[in-house]
Amino acid sequence: MNRFRSFLFALGVLAATAGLHAGFGGFDLSKLADPKTADTVKNGAKALKGLTGIGPEEERVIGGSVALEIVGTYGGLVRDEAVLRRVNLIGRTLAGCSDRPELTWRFGVLNSDTVNAFSAPGGYVFITRGLYALADDDDQLAGILAHEIVHVTKRHALKIVERSEALDGGISLVAQQNSKVRATQAQLQQFDLGIDKIIDTLFKAGFDPKTEYEADSVGRDLATTTGYSRDGLRQVLQKLQQEHLASSKKVFSTHPPLPERIRRL
Amino acid sequence: MKLPVFVVMAVLLAVPAHAAYAPGGTAYTKRLQTSLLAEPAPLASVVAKLQYALKLKVVEVRGAWVRVSAGGNTGWVFAGNLAEQKPAENSDALEHMGVTASETSASAAARPLAPAAVDYADRRGLGQARHDVEWLEHTCDAIPAADVDAYKQTQKKGEFQ
Numbered sequence: 001m002n003r004f005r006s007f008l009f010a011l012g013v014l015a016a017t018a019g020l021h022a023g024f025g026g027f028d029l030s031k032l033a034d035p036k037t038a039d040t041v042k043n044g045a046k047a048l049k050g051l052t053g054i055g056p057e058e059e060r061v062i063g064g065s066v067a068l069e070i071v072g073t074y075g076g077l078v079r080d081e082a083v084l085r086r087v088n089l090i091g092r093t094l095a096g097c098s099d100r101p102e103l104t105w106r107f108g109v110l111n112s113d114t115v116n117a118f119s120a121p122g123g124y125v126f127i128t129r130g131l132y133a134l135a136d137d138d139d140q141l142a143g144i145l146a147h148e149i150v151h152v153t154k155r156h157a158l159k160i161v162e163r164s165e166a167l168d169g170g171i172s173l174v175a176q177q178n179s180k181v182r183a184t185q186a187q188l189q190q191f192d193l194g195i196d197k198i199i200d201t202l203f204k205a206g207f208d209p210k211t212e213y214e215a216d217s218v219g220r221d222l223a224t225t226t227g228y229s230r231d232g233l234r235q236v237l238q239k240l241q242q243e244h245l246a247s248s249k250k251v252f253s254t255h256p257p258l259p260e261r262i263r264r265l
Numbered sequence: 266m267k268l269p270v271f272v273v274m275a276v277l278l279a280v281p282a283h284a285a286y287a288p289g290g291t292a293y294t295k296r297l298q299t300s301l302l303a304e305p306a307p308l309a310s311v312v313a314k315l316q317y318a319l320k321l322k323v324v325e326v327r328g329a330w331v332r333v334s335a336g337g338n339t340g341w342v343f344a345g346n347l348a349e350q351k352p353a354e355n356s357d358a359l360e361h362m363g364v365t366a367s368e369t370s371a372s373a374a375a376r377p378l379a380p381a382a383v384d385y386a387d388r389r390g391l392g393q394a395r396h397d398v399e400w401l402e403h404t405c406d407a408i409p410a411a412d413v414d415a416y417k418q419t420q421k422k423g424e425f426q
Binding site: 055056057060061063064065067068069071072076077079081084085088089092093096097099100101102104105106107108138155188191192195225226227228 | 295296297329344345346348350352353354376378379381382383385386388389391393394395397398400401402404405406408412413416417420421422423425426
């Protein structure tokens with residue numbers, strides 16, 4: 001069985017369980033083998049999907065899980081409410097002009113001196129303390145945040161798990177589970193593997209250069225439309241390059257080379 | 266030589282905020298409700314309320330504002346409230362998130378970590394990260410939409426630029 005088909009199946013179950021049963025705090029394993037419940041889950045998973053395969057409720061589950069991994073890996077969050085307020089005022093102003101203004105957007109600062117930024121599906125955006133300190137003004141900070149917002153609006157992380165999926169096949173597998181416990185463990189395992197795939201891309205492999213250049217370009221347009229400088233991100237990248245920070249610490253290690261990004265902006 | 270103010274203003278207003286929008290082209294609404302305004306100004310009177318993912322005809326572009334027509338109505342929309350392509354999500358999918366057409370973005374907020382994500386945190390030993398993310402969500406959601414609007418006005422961003 002294709003593991004990503006299994007991931008989507010597991011995700012459909014998890015999202016349907018979370019979204020359709022209000023107040024439910026965990027997974028009711030005993031119900032998964034009940035044919036009526038299986039139908040509910042199957043129909044629910046279908047109903048939750050938009051036009052793109054992974055629906056909003058499923059995106060929320062994936063996004064929350066990825067956000068947990070980002071925060072857990074990068075030193076937790078800077079709990080400075082003034083900093084958080086500034087980042088969120090700028091971030092929400094940008095997000096309001098993005099292609100997905102109705103998401104619940106949250107912007108946080110990671111307690112790490114590395115220089116990087118991340119986003120997770122569903123509207124989570126993170127900037128490291130090291131990168132936050134490098135931004136001289138709101139325009140530069142906006143340039144960074146806009147780049148990450150575009151990763152969310154373009155569903156770049158979701159495409160990692162969508163790419164090799166056959167949705168209907170995954171959903172229909174609900175009728176093939178013989179052991180409710182074994183089935184649930186398999187679903188959870190497949191779900192976790194899917195999150196691992198996204199995390200591996202965010203932390204190690206990075207998005208492909210074309211995806212990053214798209215985020216740079218569309219993010220620049222988003223910042224401009226919102227009223228920030230067109231050159232905010234470019235200025236940050238130039239500053240990094242000029243100060244030779246790349247040689248002393250990890251700088252956008254999961255992104256394409258700085259000179260090429262600057263040239264294209 | 267000093268240019269007359271009206272000349273400078275005319276040049277500025279003639280520059281499209283977003284090259285993608287041009288007279289004769291199309292645009293889409295991307296908010297659950299978008300106000301069609303009588304004038305290219307954020308506090309202008311509302312001509313009509315446009316529904317989500319509505320296809321619009323671009324009539325004119327003036328700075329950050331786009332004059333559009335749809336369903337017999339013509340009026341102005343800030344470019345940041347429009348999309349070049351039809352939104353990917355359908356309204357049914359958004360309604361499953363607890364968002365309805367009668368709600369604003371602000372009231373649709375305050376959505377905590379999904380139970381399945383909480384379960385993921387427990388399974389992966391991410392208890393501290395869970396506390397951090399829940400703090401983030403609580404603190405972010407405590408910033409009201411009115412504060413964002415006030416920021417936009419004072420900093421001249423979005424429709425207030």
